[in-house]
Amino acid sequence: MTKVAIFGVGLIGGSLALCFKGKPGLTVVGHSNNPKSVEKYLKREVVDHATTSIEEAAAEADFIFLCVPVGNLEEYLHKLSVLPLKPGCVITDVGSTKASVTFCASRLQLPGVHFIGGHPMAGKEKSGVEAASSRLFENAFYVLTPDAGTPKDAYDRLAELLHHTRAHLVKVDPVLHDEIVGAISHLPHIIAVALVNQIARYNESNELYQNLAAGGFRDITRIASSDPVIWRDILINNREVILKxxxxxxxxxxxxxxxxxxxxxxxxxxxxxxxxxxxxxxxxRRKGVIHSFYDIYVDVPDHPGIIAQITTLLGSQRVNLSNIQIIESREDVPGVLRLSFREEGQMDKALELLKKDYAVHV
Ligand SMILES: NC(=O)c1ccc[n+]([C@@H]2O[C@H](COP(=O)([O-])OP(=O)(O)OC[C@H]3O[C@@H](n4cnc5c(N)ncnc54)[C@H](O)[C@@H]3O)[C@@H](O)[C@H]2O)c1
Ligand SMILES: O=C(O)C(=O)C[C@]1(C(=O)O)C=C[C@@H](O)C=C1
Structure with a gap:
């Protein structure tokens, strides 16, 4: 079994866990300092195992993904550098900045293990494992920052694992990454936040500002709802680039x-x-270009009224179904129902509702 350890099973760590979990030959272990989070990861079935022990999560891991806020990445690298890791283990991260973490890893003694920085160029304004999705990275770019010392075999093994995300891998120099991503991601987040706060000030004296805010304002400000701690760390870390x-x-x-x-x-x-x-x-817009529908598959027993039960359940919770197809239904053999949704959020809602009573697959 190939062991994948994920430190910080939030939006990004949880989405990676969902990409890997259940794939042949892979076992996924989640780590959190908080016992309540460990319980939550297990309850939501995002990981195969979960623990509060760094040692236990990292022991014998073939891959370690650091998915904590940017301000905690170096602390984790230091902690891992004194643990007995499996020879050949690949440590990677998903932080939104790459220069400082790759510099830190290059200065640390990580004997027999390899660090390759990573950054999936996909996300949401929502955070936490509750927002995780196995489709988050589909068709997005996923930056990796190997250097001249990275063994080809380590890079190839990581690339092979990341195939499960269905993202497009791209190698970028870490410093150049921070300059470009500063411009196309960090600056827009600041602009969105500043704009919302400016309007919020006007709104204090007249609520018509809020009431009349329509498509234009919403389009440009969605990302202003992003997680404050995640963004505090990103902006402080990339401050030289962002100031310019x-x-x-x-x-x-x-x-x-x-x-x-x-x-x-x-x-x-x-x-x-x-x-x-x-x-x-x-x-x-890459997401959705190839898959214009989000599909889920439900195993259904072959008895009358089952389709009505499922569609009524979804309808009663206002889940918008765009297509339905019976893929197989024979006497005494469970059938498979394909449900298609136009929006990922609708699909996720249907998954939550149906998995209580049916076997559901994405
Ligand atoms: N949100 C995005 O759109 C996005 C996209 C790409 C990359 N990233 C990067 O991914 C990483 C995780 O971001 P996210 O959006 O998944 O955030 P998140 O808040 O959803 O997840 C963060 C995880 O780290 C844990 N954590 C928080 N503080 C910690 C600490 N002090 N010590 C240990 N664990 C801690 C949380 O419990 C959670 O599991 C960040 O480095 C971020 O820069 C975010
Ligand atoms: O779509 C969003 O909500 C995002 O903010 C995603 C986004 C981005 O700015 O494009 C945010 C941070 C990342 O590090 C990568 C992607």
């Missing part, structure tokens, strides 16, 4: 102030045209 980006952002905003002061309509039009052109050149 914020200065450039100030210049962008000053440009708009200048154009408005000068009533420069041509300039404003030009800015919108430039932005429109760049944005339409972005790759299609």
């Amino acid at each position: 980006l914020l200065r450039d952002w100030n210049d962008e905003i000053s440009g708009f102030i200048g154009r408005l002061e000068a009533e420069d309509g041509v300039g404003i039009e030009r800015e919108f045209q430039k932005a429109n052109q760049f944005r339409s050149g972005l790759p299609e």
Whole structure:
């Protein structure tokens, strides 16, 4: 059995656990300092085993995924560096910054084991294992940061394991990663938060701000609801890069102030045209391009009324089903029902509802 240990089974760690759990030859162990979280991981069946002991989680692990906030990654690397790890073990992380953690790993003595930084470019504004999903990484890019000293075999083994995420792996230098991801992820999170807080201040004197806030405001501010601790750590860690980006952002905003002061309509039009052109050149939203439906499969006994029971249950909880198909139904043989959903959230809700009474597979 290949043992995968996951430290921090939250949104990202939990989603990875769901990608690996139940796959032939893999066993997944979750770690948390908190006994209540350990219970929760087991109850939600996200992992095969769970423990509060770092030693137990790491012992004989073939892969260790560090999925804790960026500010705790180095502490975990230090703790692991003094444990007797399995020779050849690959340690990786999922932190949103890569320069500091790869630098720390390169300075530590990790005899016989290999660190390869990682960062799946997929996420949500929600956190915790409750938000985890086996589909989170599908078609997303997954950055890995091997260096010249990384053995090919260690990289290949990690890449093979990560096939289960259905993400596209891409090798990036850690410092370059932080510059680029600072611009396309960290800066937008700051802008969203600043914008929401500005409007919240106006709203204190007139609730019409909140009431009239429509698509535009919602589109640009979804990520303002992201986890404060996760983002505190990311921003502090990547502060040098972000400070430069914020200065450039100030210049962008000053440009708009200048154009408005000068009533420069041509300039404003030009800015919108430039932005429109760049944005339409972005790759299609990757999630959902290949899978326009989210499917689940339910084993159903062959007796009358079963389909009605399932659709009534989903309907009563306002789960929006977009298609239903009986894949197999023979006398005395359990049938398989394929339920399709347009939205991942609807599929997750259906899974929760149905797994109490039926065997459900994704
Ligand atoms: N949220 C995203 O969209 C996203 C995307 C890609 C990568 N990441 C990175 O993934 C990592 C985890 O983020 P997440 O979104 O899954 O967050 P999360 O809050 O859902 O999960 C964090 C996990 O770490 C544990 N944890 C928190 N503080 C800890 C501490 N002091 N010591 C030990 N464990 C602790 C929590 O119990 C939880 O299991 C972060 O490094 C983040 O930068 C996040
Ligand atoms: O979709 C979201 O909610 C995200 O914030 C995901 C997102 C991003 O900014 O794109 C956030 C942090 C990550 O490290 C990677 C992805």
